[in-house]
Amino acid sequence: MPNPPLLVCDSDALVQFFLIDDLRPLQALTTTFDIQPTITLEVDLELRWLAKYKSRFVPKLDKALKHGILTKLDQNTFQGYLGAAAAGTSWGSFQALGVRYYGVVQRGEAYTHAAAVSLGMPALSNDGKAVRVLEGQMMSVAVPVLRFFDIIIFAHESGALTTKECEEIRSALFTNGEGLPGPFQNASFINGAKTFPCRLRVGNSTAAPSPEPMNHYDPLTIIP
Amino acid sequence: MLQRVLNSAGLDVRSCAELLGFNPDIFALWAANPNQIPESVVPLLSAVLSVPQALFAISPKAAKHLKDSDVIPQIWYKFRGENLQESDREYVVLIRQIGHYLNELEEVTRQKSVQWKSLFESIRTTVDIQAPPTEQGKAAASIFRQSTALGHGASGSGDVLRGFLRALGVLVVESPLADSRIEGCSFYVGSTNSPRPCAFANSHHTTWFRRNAILMHEVGHAIFEHLAGASLDFSGAGDAHDSIELRAQAFAQAALIPKEVLFHVAQSRGIKWAALNEYALAQLVADTHVEQKLVVSAAADYGFIEAERQDDLNRLDIHAELLALSDHALSTEQFLDKNGEHASDWIGKRATTLSAKSIRLPIGYVNAVVDAYKNRQISPAKAAEYLIIDEQEFTDRFGDIYENVEC
Numbered sequence: 001m002p003n004p005p006l007l008v009c010d011s012d013a014l015v016q017f018f019l020i021d022d023l024r025p026l027q028a029l030t031t032t033f034d035i036q037p038t039i040t041l042e043v044d045l046e047l048r049w050l051a052k053y054k055s056r057f058v059p060k061l062d063k064a065l066k067h068g069i070l071t072k073l074d075q076n077t078f079q080g081y082l083g084a085a086a087a088g089t090s091w092g093s094f095q096a097l098g099v100r101y102y103g104v105v106q107r108g109e110a111y112t113h114a115a116a117v118s119l120g121m122p123a124l125s126n127d128g129k130a131v132r133v134l135e136g137q138m139m140s141v142a143v144p145v146l147r148f149f150d151i152i153i154f155a156h157e158s159g160a161l162t163t164k165e166c167e168e169i170r171s172a173l174f175t176n177g178e179g180l181p182g183p184f185q186n187a188s189f190i191n192g193a194k195t196f197p198c199r200l201r202v203g204n205s206t207a208a209p210s211p212e213p214m215n216h217y218d219p220l221t222i223i224p
Numbered sequence: 225m226l227q228r229v230l231n232s233a234g235l236d237v238r239s240c241a242e243l244l245g246f247n248p249d250i251f252a253l254w255a256a257n258p259n260q261i262p263e264s265v266v267p268l269l270s271a272v273l274s275v276p277q278a279l280f281a282i283s284p285k286a287a288k289h290l291k292d293s294d295v296i297p298q299i300w301y302k303f304r305g306e307n308l309q310e311s312d313r314e315y316v317v318l319i320r321q322i323g324h325y326l327n328e329l330e331e332v333t334r335q336k337s338v339q340w341k342s343l344f345e346s347i348r349t350t351v352d353i354q355a356p357p358t359e360q361g362k363a364a365a366s367i368f369r370q371s372t373a374l375g376h377g378a379s380g381s382g383d384v385l386r387g388f389l390r391a392l393g394v395l396v397v398e399s400p401l402a403d404s405r406i407e408g409c410s411f412y413v414g415s416t417n418s419p420r421p422c423a424f425a426n427s428h429h430t431t432w433f434r435r436n437a438i439l440m441h442e443v444g445h446a447i448f449e450h451l452a453g454a455s456l457d458f459s460g461a462g463d464a465h466d467s468i469e470l471r472a473q474a475f476a477q478a479a480l481i482p483k484e485v486l487f488h489v490a491q492s493r494g495i496k497w498a499a500l501n502e503y504a505l506a507q508l509v510a511d512t513h514v515e516q517k518l519v520v521s522a523a524a525d526y527g528f529i530e531a532e533r534q535d536d537l538n539r540l541d542i543h544a545e546l547l548a549l550s551d552h553a554l555s556t557e558q559f560l561d562k563n564g565e566h567a568s569d570w571i572g573k574r575a576t577t578l579s580a581k582s583i584r585l586p587i588g589y590v591n592a593v594v595d596a597y598k599n600r601q602i603s604p605a606k607a608a609e610y611l612i613i614d615e616q617e618f619t620d621r622f623g624d625i626y627e628n629v630e631c
Binding site: 041045051058095104105110127133134137 | 245248249264328332603605626
């Protein structure tokens with residue numbers, strides 16, 4: 001299975017990247033794996049005004065967009081990926097799905113999952129509660145849903161981040177009052193990573209193909 | 225187009241952006257160039273500003289040919305009067321935002337209440353439009369009581385009034401606006417194709433007994449002045465003299481304290497009308513759930529007392545007697561002390577904290593949001609959005625049902 005061309009990112013995970021002020025893991029996805037992290041217009045809007053941080057991340061967001069580390073999934077960009085999407089998918093159907101999802105989860109999550117489902121791409125979102133609510137309401141969610149620490153572990157394994165840097169990231173999130181996944185709450189990065197069910201794996205083009213993820217929690221194997 | 229509506233409404237772009245949770249710079253950009261507004265934001269802006277969604281899609285060139293009277297929503301004509309301040313209009317924006325959220329929530333929970341539509345329509349078509357205003361108000365109140373649970377008893381209805389109005393689909397908001405002259409107002413909220421009436425009472429320095437009458441007065445306006453955009457009542461405005469106010473006042477009185485209720489309460493308390501004193505009057509207020517002035521006015525209208533006695537009876541100080549008879553006469557602090565409640569549990573759970581202006585949300589609305597969250601119909605972040613607080617504050621206030629669940 002080829003690498004997905006897009007990773008649709010939600011605000012909560014990107015806020016953590018902005019807090020640690022290190023976008024190299026996202027950059028590595030693009031440069032080594034041809035996976036472009038992207039954001040919906042709704043996530044762009046959220047990141048420009050957050051309840052807790054107000055407009056604090058606007059300069060970092062603009063810089064990431066300017067350097068292509070992130071792209072905006074506007075109508076033109078969206079339509080460029082329709083070739084691999086299910087028949088009948090359109091900008092209009094994506095917007096309609098977003099409206100449905102927005103009834104039960106926040107705007108960013110709603111349009112992130114709606115975009116990922118519409119285009120058949122993975123998503124990056126820490127909000128597992130939103131996933132549970134969407135699934136409980138019989139609404140499809142992205143497959144798979146990666147979390148911030150999936151990307152950090154992947155970056156560590158692929159050499160984009162050192163162990164020391166990963167430890168500092170864990171500490172920085174903790175210091176900033178960001179919730180940490182259970183395995184990392186009372187453990188070092190290395191120990192936490194041993195029990196964290198990572199959903200992003202680096203595969204080998206010569207090995208047998210990895211199983212395709214079917215659920216939001218299934219691991220995605222990507223190949224350099 | 226957006227800029228014109230904001231100007232007409234007397235709303236500052238940046239304040240409005242912060243109220244709605246958008247970056248002020250982005251909002252300013254939208255105001256100048258509405259075709260940059262993401263599609264997902266249009267329903268909210270449409271509902272809050274009372275502008276049809278289609279107007280946001282009009283090109284700036286085409287918009288130039290539209291006159292203000294073709295564009296500016298009716299409600300903002302009312303809210304730009306000289307008695308009003310910018311903060312009043314900002315509260316209206318907040319309340320309209322809650323109205324929009326309530327519509328969304330009811331869609332998700334499939335509990336849409338639209339009974340008000342048929343009831344209000346039935347009143348409007350039944351009441352004689354040529355009758356004197358007070359007769360119109362009384363006739364409307366009679367239909368209102370007969371068609372609803374209010375007519376089922378001969379006792380005060382203040383305890384059930386709010387829940388009852390909410391069941392009809394009316395948004396009832398009581399919040400302290402210390403710096404406002406508005407005592408009560410009514411207007412329609414929700415998108416232009418899905419409106420619902422909203423009755424607002426300013427709870428700053430008003431008693432529960434008075435607010436019952438204010439709310440029903442505003443419902444009266446919502447029934448009859450549904451095309452007026454909004455109705456506003458200011459504190460210290462004195463007795464009603466124009467026909468619209470006379471009708472709303474007659475409606476409130478006859479809906480809350482009709483003759484049979486006042487008669488029944490007086491009889492069950494053994495009250496002699498000829499010998500009304502502080503205690504007897506306090507008993508009437510405590511049991512009918514309306515303020516002293518309205519009780520006295522109703523007693524005179526129904527012929528229980530002579531009209532000349534009204535001023536004397538209104539001057540009786542019943543405060544001490546009423547305090548002993550009804551918990552509703554207690555101030556919030558006194559009530560909390562008496563019942564061992566904490567302000568944080570009682571009021572704190574209903575206050576918005578993310579908006580630049582804080583508002584006290586209706587209990588029924590807060591309960592509906594929390595129920596939807598507990599039934600896993602909405603995420604905690606969405607529930608927090610509906611209560612205009614952040615997610616951490618939401619779980620602090622209402623608990624985390626996912627606490628021991630791996631997400």
